[in-house]
Amino acid sequence: MAAVTPRLRFAPSPTGYLHVGGARTVLYNWLVARQQGGEMVLRIEDTDTERNRPELTDDILDEITWLGLQWDGEPVHQSDRLDLYAEAADKLRAGGRAYWCDCTPEQIQRRARERGGPPGYDGHCRERGLAQGPGTALRFRVPDGGTTSFADTVRGQVTFDNAKLEDFVLVRSNGIPTFLLANLVDDVDMGITHVVRGEEHLNGTPKYLLIGEALGYDHRPVFAHLPVLVDEHRKKLSKRRESMAVAAFRDAGYLPEAMVNYVALLGWGPSDGVEIRPLDEIVDGFRLEDVNPSPAFFDMKKLSHVNAEYIRALGTVEFLERARPHLTHGQASEDVLAPIAPLVQERVRTLAEVEPMIDFLRDDELAVDDESWQKGVVRLGERAVAMLDAAAAALDGCPWEAGAVEAALAGAAVTAGFVKADGAPDMRRAQAPVRVAVTGRSVGPPLYESLVVLGRERTLARLRDARARL
């Protein structure tokens, strides 16, 4: 048999934004395709006309692109291929493998309740020979006996009793096929060799296989059902949760490289233990068979750490460029950030944290954090007053560069009585009142460099303002 090109697919439905779970699924598909020299295609599963939101398709494509992943060819839309599914449905019906059913959900439920058995369809219309008509849905006739099983790359052999499967719907009463039918027909038609998707599809797999068999196809792709991503309650991450949308992470200043790197670690880990590494190395080391079958918790703390590492690894120029879209005051922000960019860079975990770290340099009006004021100034009483006065005096005439500012403040510290046992200035304590007076907070970028950017006039003015408030 000739070797076939591996072809994988990511098949999102445009009923919600691309969320992190979806991102992990595309990534794994992409990794396998890359590693095996195959292709990854996109298929938009938009057969649910009720829930469909076509405009979301662009968002999904944009986010995949943002993540740095590529797909092959043009995305396929199922809504363009209804004829194909209708043809398959007709073949199944003509072959006696499917039949029309006019039961309403209410009737099905009531019968299930009355017989006290398990919920689900009971095969009521199997032998009724109904023709297609208003309110009829086409159901697949599941074999009464036997089993359907398949080898799952991450879970091993999985077997289902056909008798436990109900006769499911292939075509809705509105004539539109369901996911079960369209999904299989497309995979066959598109030559899909690997089905890598979320665990929530595991139970649908026997139906997929049964339809394929009934249609006469010899279609046995490699299956890999990835563990679900769970929240803090260990429940599946909801697609409805917008905070888990990839776009939300992008807007919050996470780097795509960091996102992809972190997400790759959810369900898999390199054997050498090196977690933070370039994508191409992950491509080389990734093994579908090594994917952990148990659910993984999406840990924001670890994501933050990974993101911070990626931010720190950036060159200064690139850091500036990538921070730019997250600066809310444009050029004004850039101007004050540029001189101390490396100092800010190593202190932020996300790009969104840049702006609030430099706003005191940019704004004329200083917002003073109350807690910082109490802790860094008020609590020190007279000593704070002395330090503020001494700092203002020392800074008044000194050269305006970091080294000189440091020397000036060291002198002021001694004057104000902030000295260590050995007589050296105690800057740890002396800097506090100055920092709060000038930056409004007790934490921030290094003080001396910040003052240089702020300028002598504004520094002195803020020192005076603080003094006046005491």
Add this chain to the structure above:
RNA sequence: GCCCCCAUCGUCCAGUGGCCUAGGACGCCGCCCUUUCAAGGCGGUAACACGGGUUCGAAUCCCGUUGGGGGUGCCA
């Protein structure tokens, strides 16, 4: 209810019968460095769910129990 899946530190991952008195990462705690905060360095906390087998030997294999998750839609 029924079906399917899962089970190593709080979290993610390593471990595929002896190298494990179980390793790394995040988090957390302590110390060092230090102009705050970060970063960095050093150290610490903490796990093989339970019970039976198999085996000379089990975190690793088998069975059961318990626990968790997913599915059970004319959603995907």
